[in-house]
Amino acid sequence: MTEIYNNAIEQCVLAALMTVQNSLETVMNDLSEDCFYATRHQEIYKAIIDLSNANKPYDVVFVEQKLNEKQTFVGETASDYLLTLMADAPSSFYNLESYVAELNILKAHREAEEIGKRITMKARDLSIPDIHQEVENIVSQSNASDKVEKSSFTFEEALKRAGEQLIQKAEAKANKQYSGVKFNLAHLDNLVGTIQKGHFCVIGGRPGSGKSTLAQMVSIQTAMQFKEAVLVISAEMDVETFTNRCISALTSIPFENIHNAELYDGMMQQFAEAQQRFAKLPIHIEDKQKPTIAEIHAYARKAKRLYKNLGCMIVDYLQLVRDPTKKDRYQEVSSISRDLKAMAKEFDCPVIALAQLNRESEKGKRPKASDLKESGQIEQDADQILLVHPILNSEDEMPSGITEIIVAKNRHGKKGVVRVMDRLDICRFASVRIDE
Known part of the structure; x- marks a missing residue:
């Protein structure tokens, strides 16, 4: 036998x-x-x-x-x-x-x-x-x-769960507690709504557009205001750069000064005080070039074990992630997109993935969700798609200081365009107005 x-x-x-x-x-x-x-x-x-x-x-x-x-x-x-x-x-x-x-x-x-x-x-x-x-x-x-985990429900059970979830969200909102992530940009948050647990949000943009800045604002807001742990998979920038960008945003010390070690007029004291004040922020950074999707799973499991719960997971950026089991690049990106969507449910937290746009989006027009580089599967899987589009001056095509954030997809709310003021010198955006 x-x-x-x-x-x-x-x-x-x-x-x-x-x-x-x-x-x-x-x-x-x-x-x-x-x-x-x-x-x-x-x-x-x-x-x-x-x-x-x-x-x-x-x-x-x-x-x-x-x-x-x-x-x-x-x-x-x-x-x-x-x-x-x-x-x-x-x-x-x-x-x-x-x-x-x-x-x-x-x-x-x-x-x-x-x-x-x-x-x-x-x-x-x-x-x-x-x-x-x-x-x-x-x-x-x-x-x-x-x-x-239970995955089969009668409609009566489903109604009960939906009601309980509604009450929990309402209580959290009334008590200003964590119920999902926000960008700390009033007009954008009003348009998008809260990015809830289990949501897969994609922030697209061309290099240098500010998509990392937007994701960074989410991580600071989640860790600082709600005391929820944030896992950052930093595949593009090293851990020192990410950290210094956060310090710049938190202290308003220009990032260029921090990066070039040119701290004067009290900046050094500000920097030292920030090191002490923000040392305990629950932000966990994994600095790995070209991580595999299996490694991201491992990082998430480790972070959840360390912090008990995850408030948010940020992947910077999606096209740098690898899945060695897939030979074709289109299939690889599609598989990674589906896996990140599944991880949002598995770890009961929002997953925010940054993504590059095609060069076609540089031709002066507003980018669309279909401009996401390499795979239409990303567009299909995402609950929200936000596209970062800097506005250039018509005369010299230099930055105007204003960026449009286009909510191209919002499965749980409205779509539209929000204009924000660039403060990329201190790694932030500031609210301006919403376009009708």
């Missing part, structure tokens, strides 16, 4: 977790203790989880130390078995997600076997008057114990 477990795969998963940095974050949502059949493998996995929750490395040395502390390891010593495990495990650690998927299949079959055993026991009990009802109870209890 076929065994419903695979010792080699279990060993390989544990070896990968203890060898590859941040590997747990990649598979945490898909891996649980009961994915492992062997009791000692369960104990090793629990030790890895304990170390991760304590923000400690979960390599072989720390895992052995944790197992010795808990004294729950059965059989040979933890040290001896860990040496055996690392020696026997397959040498390739690059298929971790595939191995975890296989463990979940085996786990499901073991659960089905256990249900079958319980049903067999009931079938042999001839005192049960309605065996079909008893079997249905066993199956329904098994489904109820499943950790998968």
Whole structure:
């Protein structure tokens, strides 16, 4: 009879977790203790989880130390078995997600076997008057114990959930609490409304148009006013540049002065005070060039574990993200767009992705959602699309100091155009008026 477990795969998963940095974050949502059949493998996995929750490395040395502390390891010593495990495990650690998927299949079959055993026991009990009802109870209890989030609703249940959500939003608004992200630009916020949890918002623009500035304003507003954690995937600019831009916006010290280290007339004192005042802002920055979509998943899991909740996730910018599983670039960008949309729901927070526009949008006319570079899938997936369009002087085509923010798509509200004043010298925009 076929065994419903695979010792080699279990060993390989544990070896990968203890060898590859941040590997747990990649598979945490898909891996649980009961994915492992062997009791000692369960104990090793629990030790890895304990170390991760304590923000400690979960390599072989720390895992052995944790197992010795808990004294729950059965059989040979933890040290001896860990040496055996690392020696026997397959040498390739690059298929971790595939191995975890296989463990979940085996786990499901073991659960089905256990249900079958319980049903067999009931079938042999001839005192049960309605065996079909008893079997249905066993199956329904098994489904109820499943950790998968409920996704099937009667309309009555759906109405109840919608009503509860409405009340929560109204209470949060009345108490000026977090209910989603805003740009801190009154006219724009009035037009777009709040970008809610689960929304996927795209901010498009040509290089230098100010799309990063707009996203940065969201991150500061979310972290500073609402004390909600913000995860920034900074694929374009380095962490120092992003941080200095935030300091410029928070203190009104011109970014050029900070960038060139030309601080005078009290600027240095302002900068030092800002370092102390804003040090605890819950903004988490991942500075990685060309991150893969799997790495972004891992960053989000890590941030959620550190901060418990995410108020917002910002990806700067979408066309720099990679999905190695796709060969065609069009398919790659489409897949990334769909994944970011799914992540907004998975992590229960807005995901704001910056995106480049095609060169066609530089010909003086207002850009459209179809000008988003490389894929129409972005336009389809987004809940909101905002296009940043600097206005140039007609005489010399130099910046006029005014930028149009075009709300080209708003699945949950109005579309339109808002004009804002450029303060890109201090990495901000300021409200001007709304065009009718």
